[in-house]
Amino acid sequence: xxxxxxxxxxxxxxxxxxxxxxxxxxxxxxxxxxxxxxxxxxxxxxxxxxxxxxxxxxxxxxxxxxxxxxxxxxxxxxxxxxxxxxxxxxxxxxxxxxxxxxxxxxxxxxxxxxxxxxxxxxxxxxxxxxxxxxxxxxxxxxxxxx
Numbered sequence: 001x002x003x004x005x006x007x008x009x010x011x012x013x014x015x016x017x018x019x020x021x022x023x024x025x026x027x028x029x030x031x032x033x034x035x036x037x038x039x040x041x042x043x044x045x046x047x048x049x050x051x052x053x054x055x056x057x058x059x060x061x062x063x064x065x066x067x068x069x070x071x072x073x074x075x076x077x078x079x080x081x082x083x084x085x086x087x088x089x090x091x092x093x094x095x096x097x098x099x100x101x102x103x104x105x106x107x108x109x110x111x112x113x114x115x116x117x118x119x120x121x122x123x124x125x126x127x128x129x130x131x132x133x134x135x136x137x138x139x140x141x142x143x144x145x146x
Contacts, residue, residue, distance in 0.1 A: 006076045013069035016062045021133060023059035024096070027051060027103050028126040031110070032119045039113035051107045063100055067093075085146055089139035092132045099128050 034047035070093070079086055102125075109116040117125070138144075 002076065006073065009069050009072050009076060013066060013073055016065035016069060019058055019062035020066050020100075021129065023054055023062065024100065024103070024129040025126070027054055027059065027107075028122050028129075030054070031106055031117070031122040032126065034110055035115055035117065035119040035122055039115070044110075044113070048111055051110060055104065055107050059100065059103075063097070067097070083143075083146060085139045085143045088144075089136050092135040092139070096129065096132045096136070099132065 030047060030051055034044065034051070037044040037047065074086075081087055081090075106116045
């Protein structure tokens with residue numbers, strides 16, 4: 001019974017992480033193009049709607065389900081923070097949550113016709129979730145220092 005709950009939780013976790021990552025990859029790309037638009041223009045207004053909907057309808061729920069199901073997996077699996085791979089993974093997850101927070105801030109800035117960063121900076125920021133994802137997956141699959 002516990003094994004079934006663990007496997008179903010893992011399934012939900014993987015699907016939620018995929019959804020969250022899709023948003024973390026796509027939203028900064030939208031920002032690249034939005035940053036070059038004149039505030040108040042028709043294209044800028046379209047980007048605002050796209051960004052808000054992506055954040056509210058996909059990213060926030062997926063992030064919450066990812067974190068909740070990950071916590072449940074941790075509890076069901078009996079993992080310990082004495083496992084260094086898990087500490088490294090959790091640090092990268094914390095980085096992902098912080099990055100999500102930065103994106104939330106940027107959506108708010110764009111909604112008020114601000115331009116928090118240049119298109120060039122958003123191109124660089126677009127690589128952050130890729131690096132964090134590589135670290136997270138490597139820790140889970142390889143479990144180094146175990």
